[in-house]
Amino acid sequence: MATRTGNRWGSPIVYLAALLLIGVMLGPVVYIIVGGFRTNSQITVDPAGWPDPWQIGNYLDVLRSDTFWRQVGNSTIVAVATTAGVVALGVMASFVLAQYTFRGRGAMYALFAAGLMFPATVAITPLYILIKDLGLVNTLPGIILPQIAFGLPTTVIILVPFLRAIPKDIEEATAIDGCSRLGFFWRMVLPLSVPGLITVAILAFIGSWNSYLLPLFVLNNQESFTLPLGVQAFSSQYSVDTAKVLAFTSLSMIPALVFFSLFERRIVGGLTGAVKG
Amino acid sequence: MSYAFIALYAVLTVAFGILPALYALYLAFTDAEGGFAGVGNFTKVVGDFRFMPAVGHVALYLAIWLVALVVLVTLLAIVVHAVAVRWVSSTLRLIFYLPGALAGASSVLLWLFVLDPAAGPIGGLLHLLGFDSFVEVIVPANLPPIFAVIAFWTGAGGWIVIMYGALNNISADVIEAARMDGAGRIQIAWRIQLPLLRKWISYMGIMSLAAGTQLFVEPQLLSQASNAIVPNDYSLNQLAYQYAFQQNDFNGAAAISLLLLAIALALSAVFVLRGGLFEKD
Structure with missing residues (x-):
């Protein structure tokens, strides 16, 4: 970056605005998490106050309930399977699109672009009928398979520029050394694309963790609920017990928040890479 | 292969x-x-008597949200980009981006608490504005801006990051040349950065427009949480859901x-x- 003349820190107004915005962005999250440490009477007396004294009872209650852990289990299975599918299929498709020219490649790209725009909700009713015909209603694969399909366009759009950056020379060199295309993919492309793969994996995981619409259609019994459905069911069941609902809600958000913060650099790097594409 | x-x-x-x-x-x-x-x-x-109102709701929501998104995201991206101190800039990006982790059901449930004058952190502010109960907050006229706030809260950070990347792609020489010619920060933003961002701004606008027409999760959750004070046929997608699962x-x-x-x-x-x-x- 070019050296700037004048004040390195820039205008104070910029920082004031940024501070205000930080409050708006982080405030709600902090409120939910801290609110779970209060009692209902504390919340009623002073909605915006700090816990006094801090109560961990709400969190313990939630952590001791089977319902919560069953939903965590369901959400984890769905998220992990979705992520694995999206990454495996995504890297294969991206590899082909990035490295080879073949008939219909332009059409494939148009399909991905359209796929990004194509919101799952448009065809959700027929999709539901299809899932029902396949006998997958109330099962986790009934969510996992469509989610993999929906997650692929984003994955491909992020991975293609990444894979394109692998020089052609490397493939020629490996070919001279007697390496097949498959061998090249397995031994060179996969190891080189690990950072990109982490980006798409995190995005797929978080997308699946927060997914609400598809589970709402496909899962109708409490046993198979994932967390977003569970949180909603819990909050209507215990609507008077605000503190406990806050605890349940914040516990359900924590995995996504942690993943996101840990891998923020990777996600941002991946998105920026796609921009440069 | x-x-x-x-x-x-x-x-x-x-x-x-x-x-x-x-x-x-x-x-x-x-x-x-x-x-x-x-x-x-x-x-x-x-x-259907519910169709046109649903179109109106979605259109109003889109108008508010898109204008806010385009103006604020562009502005914020340019501001964050102008921050010369590296760690401040990257911390800001992380914080703006963080709510994206809660996109979907979590963010809506979270905002339902925040907007409750009896339990939320901005209860005082809401009382000042004349809202004394959650029911008064979620009257139909307030819903488009509420949904716009939720959508902005979860979605803006990702776009800020993308715009920031696009700003980084603008050659430093161009900016330097403009500065030599005596352009101030605002002039640089207005005459150089903004025109070069146009492609990304229109991309963001169109993507968001397409996603916004699908409004479902926010009104659906709000409808359930408010015991149907918010109608369950508020948006077009909800109407489709009603057709399929209530009317068969x-x-x-x-x-x-x-x-x-x-x-x-x-x-x-x-x-x-x-x-x-x-x-x-």
């Missing part, structure tokens, strides 16, 4: 994307017995979906034609 590698992807896309879309097409033009219905389903849903009229639901799809496809055509984003450079 090329085709083999794409085959799995193609199978899933066909099974869960294209096939349901074609099925929707079939359903939309047939009646419950499977006979050809012409445009019967379309006239039925468009003539899958044909009507498909007709609504198809109308929404037509809008999404028209927008995506615009995006592909004028964006040129996925061409090889």
Whole structure:
């Protein structure tokens, strides 16, 4: 970056605005998490106050309930399977699109672009009928398979520029050394694309963790609920017990928040890479 | 091998994307017995007394949200980009981006608490504005801005990051040349950065427009949380859901979906034609 003349820190107004915005962005999250440490009477007396004294009872209650852990289990299975599918299929498709020219490649790209725009909700009713015909209603694969399909366009759009950056020379060199295309993919492309793969994996995981619409259609019994459905069911069941609902809600958000913060650099790097594409 | 590698992807896309879309097409033009219905389903849903209000709700929400998104995201990206101290800039990006982790159901549930004057952190402010109960906050007139706030809260950070990346791509020489010619920060932003960002701004606008027409989760959760004070047919997608699961009229639901799809496809055509984003450079 070019050296700037004048004040390195820039205008104070910029920082004031940024501070205000930080409050708006982080405030709600902090409120939910801290609110779970209060009692209902504390919340009623002073909605915006700090816990006094801090109560961990709400969190313990939630952590001791089977319902919560069953939903965590369901959400984890769905998220992990979705992520694995999206990454495996995504890297294969991206590899082909990035490295080879073949008939219909332009059409494939148009399909991905359209796929990004194509919101799952448009065809959700027929999709539901299809899932029902396949006998997958109330099962986790009934969510996992469509989610993999929906997650692929984003994955491909992020991975293609990444894979394109692998020089052609490397493939020629490996070919001279007697390496097949498959061998090249397995031994060179996969190891080189690990950072990109982490980006798409995190995005797929978080997308699946927060997914609400598809589970709402496909899962109708409490046993198979994932967390977003569970949180909603819990909050209507215990609507008077605000503190406990806050605890349940914040516990359900924590995995996504942690993943996101840990891998923020990777996600941002991946998105920026796609921009440069 | 090329085709083999794409085959799995193609199978899933066909099974869960294209096939349901074609099925929707079939359903939309047939009646419950499977006979050809012409445009019967379309006239039925468009003539439904709930249809036009739903269109109005979604359009108003889109107008508020898109304007806020385009103006604020562009402004914030330029501001964050102008911060010369590296760690401040990257911390700001992380914080703006963080709520994106809660996109979907969590963010809506979270905002329901925040907007409750009796339990939320901004209860004082809400009381000042004349809202004394949650029911008063979620009167229909307030819903479009509320949904816009939720959508902005979760979605803006990702776009700020993308815009920031695009700003980084602008050659430093161009900016330096402008500065030599005596351009101030605001002039640089207005005359150089903004025009060079235009492609990304229109990309963001179109993507958000397409996503916004699908409004469902926010009003649906709010409707359930408020014991139907917010109607369960507030948005077009909710109306489609009502048709399918309350009235058992899958044909009507498909007709609504198809109308929404037509809008999404028209927008995506615009995006592909004028964006040129996925061409090889």
